[in-house]
Amino acid sequence: MRDVQSKFRPTLMVPSLALGLACLGAASMLYYHLRLFIPRAAAVQKAEGLAGGYSFGNDLYQIWITTREWLQHGRNPYSPEMTREIQTGIFGRPLDRHNKYDPSTDYRQYAYPAFTDFLFLPSALLDFRTLRLLLVLLLPVLTAVSIWMWVRALGWDLHPMWLAVIITLTLGTYQLLEAFFALQPGLFVGFFLSGAALAICHKRLALAGSLCGLTLIKPHVTALAIFYLLLWSISDRARARFWLSFLIVTIALLLPSLLLWPHWIGEWVSVLLAYHHYAMPPLTNVLLGSGVPMIAGPLIIALILAAGVAVAWRNRRAAPESPAFWFTLSLLLGITTITLLPGQAVYDHLILLPGVLWLAQHREQYSIAGPGPRLLLVIGGMLLCWSWIASLLLVVLHPFLPDAVFYRTSIFALPIRNAAPLPVAIVAALAWGYAVNPLKQMTSWSNSLQ
Numbered sequence: 001m002r003d004v005q006s007k008f009r010p011t012l013m014v015p016s017l018a019l020g021l022a023c024l025g026a027a028s029m030l031y032y033h034l035r036l037f038i039p040r041a042a043a044v045q046k047a048e049g050l051a052g053g054y055s056f057g058n059d060l061y062q063i064w065i066t067t068r069e070w071l072q073h074g075r076n077p078y079s080p081e082m083t084r085e086i087q088t089g090i091f092g093r094p095l096d097r098h099n100k101y102d103p104s105t106d107y108r109q110y111a112y113p114a115f116t117d118f119l120f121l122p123s124a125l126l127d128f129r130t131l132r133l134l135l136v137l138l139l140p141v142l143t144a145v146s147i148w149m150w151v152r153a154l155g156w157d158l159h160p161m162w163l164a165v166i167i168t169l170t171l172g173t174y175q176l177l178e179a180f181f182a183l184q185p186g187l188f189v190g191f192f193l194s195g196a197a198l199a200i201c202h203k204r205l206a207l208a209g210s211l212c213g214l215t216l217i218k219p220h221v222t223a224l225a226i227f228y229l230l231l232w233s234i235s236d237r238a239r240a241r242f243w244l245s246f247l248i249v250t251i252a253l254l255l256p257s258l259l260l261w262p263h264w265i266g267e268w269v270s271v272l273l274a275y276h277h278y279a280m281p282p283l284t285n286v287l288l289g290s291g292v293p294m295i296a297g298p299l300i301i302a303l304i305l306a307a308g309v310a311v312a313w314r315n316r317r318a319a320p321e322s323p324a325f326w327f328t329l330s331l332l333l334g335i336t337t338i339t340l341l342p343g344q345a346v347y348d349h350l351i352l353l354p355g356v357l358w359l360a361q362h363r364e365q366y367s368i369a370g371p372g373p374r375l376l377l378v379i380g381g382m383l384l385c386w387s388w389i390a391s392l393l394l395v396v397l398h399p400f401l402p403d404a405v406f407y408r409t410s411i412f413a414l415p416i417r418n419a420a421p422l423p424v425a426i427v428a429a430l431a432w433g434y435a436v437n438p439l440k441q442m443t444s445w446s447n448s449l450q
Contacts, residue, residue, distance in 0.1 A: 012161065015159060015161035015162050015165065016161065018161075018162070018165045019161060019164055019165050019168065022164075022165045022168040022169045022172075023168055024392065025169065025172060025385075025388030025389070025391075025392060026168050026169060026171060026172025026388070027172070028388060028391040028392035028395050029172045029173065029174060029177065029387055029388055029391040029415065030172060030177065031391070031395050032391040032394060032395060032415055033174065033177040033178075033181070033391075034177075034181075036394070036395075036398070036412075037416075038055075038181065040407065040412070042055060045091075048101040048102075049093070049099070049101065050091045050092070050101070050102070051091075051092065052091060052092015052093060053088065053089050053090045053091045053092040053093075054089055054090055054128065054132075055090075056132060056181060056182075056183075057128065057131075057132040057135070057136075057181075057182065057183040058090045058108075058182055058183075059182035059183055059184045059185065059347070060123075060131075060132075060135065060182070060183035060184070060185060061086065061089050061090055061128065062086045062090075062108060062110050062111075062112075063110075063112060063116060063117065063120050063123070063185060064120070064123050064124065064128055064131060065082075065085060065086060065089055065128075066082060066086070066110050066117055067117040067120050067121060067123060067124040068124040069082065069085070070117055070260075071121075071124050076261060076264075076267075077110040077114060077117065077261075077264075078109070078110055078114075078261075078264065078267040078268065078270075078271060082110060083105075083106065083108070083109045083110070086108050086109070086110065087107070087108050089128075090108055091108075095107055095108075103278050104274075104277050104278040106271075106274050106277070106278065107278050109271050109274075110271070111268075111271050111272065111275060112185070112217055112218070112268075113216060113217060113219070113253075113257070113264075113268060114257040114260070114261050114264040114268065115216075115217075115253040115254065115256070115257040116185070116217040118253065118256060118257065119214070119217060119253075120185075132183060135183050136180060136183065139179075139180055139183065139187050140171055140180060142187065142188070142191045143170070143171060143176065143187055143190065143191070143350065144167050144171065145191065145194075146190050146191045146193075146194040146195075146350070146353075147163075147166060147167050147170055147194075147353065148163065148167070149194040149195060149197065149198040150194050150197060150198075150353055150354050150357055151163060151166070151357060152198055152201065153194070153197035153198045153200070153201045153326070153354075154326055154354065154357055154358065154361060155201070155321070155326075156357065156361045166357075169388070170353065172388065173387060174346070174387050174415060174416050174419060175346045175347060175349040175350070175419065176347075176350065178346060178347045179347035179348075179350070182347060184347040184348070185217060185218065186218050186221055186345075186347060186348040186350065187350065188214075188217070189214075189215045189217060189218045189221050189222060189348075190350040190351060190353075192211045192212070192214045192215045193211070193212070193215055193222055193225065193351070195207075195208075195211045196208040196209075196211040196212045196215075196229075197329070197354070199211065200229075200242075200320050201320060201321070203320070205233070205239055205241040205242040205245070206241045206242070206244075206245040207245070208229075208242055208245075209233070209241065209242040209243060209244065209245030209246035209247075209249070210245045210246070210248075210249045212225075212226050212229060212242075212246050213245070213246050213248075213249025213250050213252075213253065214249065216250065216253065218348070220336075220340045220341065221336065221340075221341065221348050221351060222336075222351075223336070223340060224305075224308060224312075224332040224333070224335060224336050224340070225329055225332050225333055225336070225351075226246070227309075227312065227332075228312040228316075228328055228329060228332055229242065229246075229329075230242075230243050230246065231312055231313070231316045232315075232316050232317075232318070232325070233246075235316045235317050236317065275342075279342040279343075279344065280342050280343030280344045281297065281342070281343055282297075282301060282338060282339050282340065282341060282342065282343060283337065283338045283341070283343050283420055283423060283424065284297060284300055284301050284304065284338050284339055284424075285297035285298075285301075285343070286343040286420055287420060287421065287424060288300070301339045304335055304338070304339055304427075305335065305339055307431070308331065308332050308335045311328055311331060311332075311434065312328055312332060315327075315328040323362075326354070326358060327358060327430070327434070329354065330354040330355040330357075330358045330430060331355065331427070331430045331431065331434070333351040333352065333354060333355060334351075334352060334355040334423060334426050334427040334430055335427055336351060337349055337351065337352055337423040337427075338423050338424055338427055343420070346419045349419075349422075349423060352422075352423055352426055355426045355427070355430055356380075356384065356426060358430065359377060359380065359426065359429055359430065359433075362433075363377065365433075366429070366433060372432055373429065373432050373433050376425065376428050376429040376432055377429055379425050379429075380422070380425040380426055380429050383418045383421055383422045383425050384418070384422065386415075386417065386418040387415045387416065387418055388415075390414040390415040390417070391415040393414070394406075394411070394412070394414060394415060
């Protein structure tokens with residue numbers, strides 16, 4: 001018995017230490033976000049006259065108010081009047097085109113498919129303050145379950161202590177804290193997508209297709225992933241239940257909304273076309289900067305998307321238990337974050353999680369793949385850990401630095417400096433890994449099983 005205990009203690013020592021450090025890092029980031037970053041952002045908004053409404057829960061507010069107004073008064077969520085009401089709820093007043101501090105007067109216009117209001121009907125039965133309190137408790141739980149489902153779907157046999165480390169660190173990232181504070185609906189999309197991944201792992205294809213249909217409340221977040229899954233499903237008759245259930249759920253969402261608002265699709269498309277006037281461009285454009293020709297960004301994005309589609313086509317017949325299948329899905333979700341999402345949409349970066357888990361799970365293959373993949377893995381790891389290290393440093397230094405120094409952008413924004421380069425580093429590591437021998441061997445092995 002003594003021998004067993006002596007072997008068991010060292011086994012738990014490392015994950016216990018890691019969990020302690022994870023709690024410290026997550027707590028530091030939480031303090032930075034809630035006690036330093038949010039108050040600072042609120043002060044800036046107040047100075048600009050935009051702090052009179054709901055800051056906490058602002059992303060969910062437009063869904064809640066349009067659903068409530070539709071139920072009570074039958075109002076069109078895309079109407080200019082509804083836009084003014086959304087702005088009043090979030091900022092305390094409608095935006096004014098004559099005010100130099102105000103964004104575009106279309107800012108915060110309802111930008112979701114109309115059927116989103118159907119899925120959020122229960123929310124309209126509650127007042128918004130009560131709804132916020134319920135969701136700020138529910139969303140972290142759903143996100144923790146999403147992390148667990150991705151780990152299970154990838155077939156990674158992790159000790160519960162290491163799983164706790166991953167969940168703690170993930171919930172303590174700037175990206176997810178932003179999503180929790182805004183009550184971002186993309187967290188539901190992440191939950192549905194991870195549930196679909198686990199359902200595919202267990203060969204519950206009808207359930208997986210149905211859950212993917214529900215992710216269409218934010219179609220640009222899962223567009224590449226669903227493209228691959230539909231291609232994968234159509235490539236084998238045995239997988240037809242996936243695309244059939246996806247089609248049924250999609251039709252079930254579209255028909256009622258078209259009966260109520262026959263012209264909503266055109267109105268929604270108009271909102272999306274106007275979105276680029278006040279939204280940041282994709283991260284690929286942001287990182288290129290203003291010193292390159294304007295055509296360079298769209299051209300590079302097109303090439304990245306074409307490469308992603310080529311990988312999807314090559315692995316369209318991959319077995320769901322194969323590394324090739326999960327690699328392709330992870331890569332396409334990573335590509336989404338740098339090509340299809342607006343640059344400010346860090347709250348949707350939960351879809352990077354399978355890519356991060358893939359790289360961690362296959363770190364040994366990368367370690368023998370050569371200096372390039374190893375270097376990218378190290379850079380990605382450093383970027384991943386940066387926010388926790390920087391937030392801890394700022395929390396410690398805050399009492400000792402004058403506000404004039406502490407709140408300089410070069411210092412105060414240190415914990416969030418990794419938000420833009422992190423997705424690029426993850427995609428680069430995944431893409432480079434696809435070209436090296438260990439991953440080629442895994443791809444060939446998975447194809448030989450079919």
